[in-house]
Amino acid sequence: MxxxxxxxxxxxxxxxxxxxxxxxxxxxxxxxxxxxxxxxxxxxxxxxxxxxxxxxxxxxxxxxxxxxxxxxxxxxxxxxxxxxxxxxxxxxxxxxxxxxxxxxxxxxxxxxxxxxxxxxxxxxxxxxxxxxxxxxxxxxxxxxxxxxxxxxxxxxxxxxxxxxxxxxxxxxxxxxxxxxxKKSYFTGCSDGGREGLLLAQRYPADFDGIVAGAPAGYWGPLLGVYQTWLARVNTAADGSPVLTAAKLPALHAAVLAACDRLDGLTDGQLDDPRACHFDPAKLTCTGPDTPACLTPAQVGVVRKLYAPPTDAHGTLLYPGGQQPGSELSWAGWIIGVPETGGVSFARSLADNYLKYLGYPIGAPASKVDDFAFTKREFDRLTPVGVRYDAMSLDLSAFQRRGGKLVLWHGWADEAIPPAGTLDYYQRLTRGHAQDFARLFMVPSLYHCGGGTTLTEFDPLKELVAWVERGTTPTKVTATGRDAAGNVTRTRPVFTYPQRAVYDGSGSVDDAANFRPAPPASPVRDVVDWAGNGLYAIPGPVAR
Known part of the structure; x- marks a missing residue:
């Protein structure tokens, strides 16, 4: 489930x-x-x-x-x-x-x-x-x-x-x-990743080292806007899903067929899905509607899922969308399945946030089916949203104390687009790795775990070695396991923006056969979006 x-x-x-x-x-x-x-x-x-x-x-x-x-x-x-x-x-x-x-x-x-x-x-x-x-x-x-x-x-x-x-x-x-x-550490993913960033930003004396995985730091926009977008994009007029889970295997296979080789290795994963510009129209049904093709309406849904939500003027209301290669993970989160009672998890989270948590107590609330994707509604979520957000770029107090921060995110994360973490990290480090913060981007990994080829990632050992022995992490090994728990692949994940390149010999499922390489193109991860002003808003602090 x-x-x-x-x-x-x-x-x-x-x-x-x-x-x-x-x-x-x-x-x-x-x-x-x-x-x-x-x-x-x-x-x-x-x-x-x-x-x-x-x-x-x-x-x-x-x-x-x-x-x-x-x-x-x-x-x-x-x-x-x-x-x-x-x-x-x-x-x-x-x-x-x-x-x-x-x-x-x-x-x-x-x-x-x-x-x-x-x-x-x-x-x-x-x-x-x-x-x-x-x-x-x-x-x-x-x-x-x-x-x-x-x-x-x-x-x-x-x-x-x-x-x-x-x-x-x-x-x-x-x-x-x-x-x-003697030493204190924090590790979390998703909301736990938000908490990790929040602690580094607002309570810098609490922990010596923090792991923040797939951080939900853009809380108000993520829960109020992005999850609502996922729910609404895939809902037909009669309330049924437009894109069904049965279509996802063919869609994912088509993406791999088009883009798997772009990173230099045909290995069932996209090392950086931003290089993939797959057009789902290539799967448009030319005959009967079957699981092997997409209807025109489904093509439109897929295009919208790959793109960030916008208002009528094209202003981005969130800094990212679904990445190519993440398609199989949409079942359950974006598309309701029997295990989730037929309701997508994105809809459930968004509806609960808009009804109960996203606005001041006593103020008019909203719900998924009524929310308007406008800058006005984005701004209406801000007064409460900034209380959850962990978007401050001032980690100077944490850094002065010798604190160390390890960020990580799965490239195939269906719940929290990785573009937000990349945007935050580049703003934080100004494009240069700092002596207190490192980011690792994990190919094919879903939200906090699971995936098609790599399923596990945990940099806690590397964080402890950094804090206590001064060993700056440059590589963390990700692991892939099958349903029986057997290891099927290991792959090094190097400090972003470095990438893992096959050395030309041995199994592509063995981490020992890869070396680091610089990015294929210059890093430009900062996104111009409706939340540009949120990075400078300090949140409340508990004493």
Whole structure:
């Protein structure tokens, strides 16, 4: 189910209730740090200014084949920011990792112990939050009704929750181990990527290193305009989809046939889909309407999906559109399928945003079927949208502290066009790689994971090495797996704008057989669009 793939399945963990005997805080020979207090003694309040914290449960969970023994802590920051914090009892080495949310959040996804390529895998304390509310619809993460009349809940989701959870977690870590974490990291994708950028921009002292994947930083335009555009473009007058999922395999195959070779290698993926200028009219049905061709109306839909939304005067209302090569991922997000109840995820997100979250409480709202693609309606979304946005180009405070930022995005992302991340990165770095920020663009990768040839990408190890050892990341390996979990391809992803070029020998599915090369043409990623003024608008800050 696409919503599960995008925003992480909901899983349930039963916390063990084993006891724990406190020991003195010492640095073991392997540099681990031992707790100074019992796990159960963490069940209390923490009087943090502006972030009063309550631990409601704390119990030791036995080690498994994949996880270390840990103290599982659950609680909330007032008024209602729930969190799950996991503190290794025997293998902690002073690092804290916080995960971001997806969609409209509304659920605490159990935080996983990350492999940071360090001596022991369970040495990182990990935490996650629901961003201050509980989603109630079946999909949970597309529910926005909680924010219709609750400004406090909006504040938490817009900007406050990731910051106050970082403060709460560090206070609890200090209480448990006798000292705060030596290094703190944040990683997230989609809304979690927005949170990562937001933290670097507004709360530069919270984290030493941040991974922001497929960041939804242009929040108001993305949810209010772009997702609405995706829904409306593919809706016929009777409410049915114009382009159906059955047409996507033929469309994708035609795109590959036309453009796969343009990057110098016929390997089933487009390394930079901007070089592809495929005309969907080539698939126009000349006989019966079959899955192998497109009707004239479907050709029109595909053309509109490849293009950014505009107003009647041609002004771009979002900095990008769908990329060639992403077609198979449109099922579920753009085209409703049985797994999503027949409603596209774009429509569900957009309708919830326009009805409940996109305008000041009490002000006239909107909905997908009524929204007008005009500069006036774009501007009407701005007063609230800037509270969510993570578009500031001033990361000077984060940089001065030695903070490191890794951005990444899939070229075949169906949910958030990669053009927005490219636009932001070039504005941020002025076209030159900086000593605190790097971008990686992953061929064929869908939104936050999945894809046709490459399905996984995680630069966390490289971020830790950059922060702690000064090793600037120049390459991260992306992995492709089949349905059974078998590795089918590895491919290096070099720091943008460098690209991976086959060295002429060995398997094209082996990352070892590729080298970096400069871009085929000069980088011109800044987009002139209706949101040009949003980069200079500072958002609110929680203390």
């Amino acid at each position: 696409r919503t599960v793939r995008i925003f992480t399945a909901v899983v349930t963990l039963t916390l063990a209730t084993a006891g724990f005997t406190p020991v003195a805080a010492t640095a073991a020979p392997d540099s681990t740090v031992r707790p100074t207090t019992a796990c159960g003694d963490l069940v209390r309040g923490f009087a943090l200014p502006g972030a009063a914290t309550h631990v409601t449960s704390a119990a030791v969970v036995a080690a498994t084949a994949t996880d270390p023994e840990y103290c599982g802590v659950r609680g909330y920051v007032e008024p209602a920011v729930r969190f799950d914090l996991r503190l290794p009892t025997k293998t902690y080495a002073g690092r804290y990792l916080q995960y971001g949310c997806g969609g409209f959040c509304g659920i605490v996804n159990p935080p996983a112990f990350a492999d940071c390529d360090l001596p022991h895998g369970g040495d990182v304390a990990v935490a996650a939050t629901d961003d201050g509310h509980v989603g109630t619809t079946p999909a949970v993460v597309d529910d926005g009704s909680w924010g219709q009349h609750d400004q406090a809940a909006r504040d938490d989701f817009e900007f406050r929750a990731p910051h106050v959870v970082s403060r709460a977690s560090k206070a609890i870590i200090r209480a448990f181990y006798g000292a705060p974490p």
